[in-house]
Amino acid sequence: MRRERHAAPSALVITRHNREGFRSLQKISLAVARLYGEGSQAMGDFYQISNQITLGRREEELVQQVNDIVPVIIDYERQARQFLIKESQETCTTA
Secondary structure, three states: OOOEEEEOOHHHHHOOOHHHHHHHHHHOOEEEEEOOOOOOOOHHHOEEEEEOOOOOOOHHHHHHHHHHHHHHHHHHHHHHHHHHHHHHHHHHHHO
16 A cells, blocks of 8 residues: 655755755655656645555555654755745845
8 A cells, every 4th residue: 555645845945955855765665756747847846755665564554654754854844944044144144
C-alpha cells in the first residue's frame, strides 16, 4: 500500500536546499515527485512524498513514516524562509 502527503516547500526551492533534502528522503525509502508527475514542471512548488517500500510493512508503519517526515520538512521550510527574510533585510539595509 502506498501512502503519500503533499507539501509546498517554496523557500527550500528558492534557496536550492530542496535537492539535498530530497536526496536524504530517498535514503530512508521515501520518494519525492513533483505534484504533476516526475519530470514535469511543479506548479507552485508542490511535491508528493510517498513511501518506496510497501512489501512486508504494515499500513500503520507506512503512514507513520510519511507522517513523521512532514513536520521535519515544514521545519526546514521555516528555516529557509527565515534565511530569506534575513538576507532580504540585510540587502535592504545595505542598499
